[in-house]
Amino acid sequence: MSLKNDTQNYSQTFSREHLNYLKDIKRQKILILSSRIILLVAFFLIWEVAAKFKWIDPFITSQPSRMWDTFLSLHQNGSLYKHIGITISETIIGFVSGTLLGSLMAILLWWSDFLSKVLDPYLVVLNSLPKVALGPIIIVFFGAGYSAIITMALLVSLFTTIIGVFSGLRQVDKEKITLLKTFGANKKQILTKVVIPASFPTIMNALRINVGLSWVGVIMGEFLVSKAGLGYLIVYGSQVFQLDTVMTSVIILAIAAALMYIGVSYLEKMVLEKRI
């Protein structure tokens, strides 16, 4: 009885037109999702078929079924997880250190107007410099190992972080700062009570961009020096002409990067929602 009432109420609160509108939205969503899936499946299917009938040379292009076999063998001998683990940990370390160091330096620049004016041109130049050019120098300084790769990842994201976070800190409403000054706030209180919390969305946004940049840095680093990791697998695979390994690694890399991006976006949403 009460259930019936509820459904009646439901259709009473919404007009027929609105119900149709809701239905349309849902239909649209399903259509988009299914199109996406079809696109993906078709892509691999055509690839597979084209390789099978020798329309393309699977030796050069690889082939989904061969990639699957490669994946399974990498999975069975356990080396897959070693490579993924190494690349991900390098990325996370690069990401976290780049973000922390960059934010810290941005705060320093905010603190000292003089310093920020002095350093401005250098930041612009360093930011526009393609960091891969520094690769050989980094290898000479840090040796051909993890520290070189992490330094690379750090450098790639560092300057964008400094510039992004600094401009976020500076955009905070001057009147909000005046308000704090009327209470007699000192510079540290202005920083912690208003400037950082108010520019939090900008900072989180910088983080999201940094994740992508850290992957770039790590893979670049692994191309140059490494003996393990997904970047290494790709380079090694191409050198010994195992395109199966190369393609498999690229796809795993794509999935890992996407997952990390989603994770950070989710984190951003959670943190922002929590503080409204």
Next chain:
Amino acid sequence: MTTPIVKINNLSKIFHSPKEETLAVKDFSLEVRAGEFVVLVGPSGCGKSTILSALAGLIKPSAGEIIYNPNKAIKKKPSIGYMLQQDHLFQWRTILQNAILGLEIQNKNTKENILKTRKLLEVYGLGDFINHYPNQLSGGMRQRAALIRTLAVDPEILLLDEPFSALDYQTRLAVADDIGSIIKNEKRTAVMVTHDISEAISMADRVVVLSKRPGMVKKIHEIKLSCSKQTPIIRREAPEFREYFNEIWKELDVHVS
């Protein structure tokens, strides 16, 4: 009621920019008595906000002086509360957390003071909203919360810079009435800036009319209204209201060109 709490002597302020210098205020003198409500009116850009900033100690005068408690032996600067046009409530803090911002900054956020602030919020109709966030409140409520944030640090002088101009007309009348009464209840000294002549007369003990930039005192009106109760909305109905209005309107010399 007649002891002066602050005395401004020949205040001048020049603003500098690479291209020019602007004389914002020139030889401005005014004595504010303890407990009174002074309203500054004047043309746009004549230096009203500059005068408030100087009173609050946010900017340094180019010439002249500001003497606090001129009649006392110890001329200590009284604590000052400043209220701006926007409420500037922080959206990441609840209403209570916003209200105790000043206490936090001055390291006075003791249990006792927080409780006092809570009481203020309750007395002035925000009791049910202390754990809400600013965007859940109406404009008028937000302005009231901003006033309580200012009052929480127990300032002797309140400076209000066009505090109602962000509100729509109806709300503005109600909130002006509200805040005018709160300030009277709490027996604070207040210096307010507004563009609204009626608002000025309805709230002020004295209205100071300023000249065009550089701002100087043109005329000071002692507002004496014959009405039973002294809340801003009732004061608007006093018979003398129109006379003050017309006089001040003429002195402001507004041209639409």
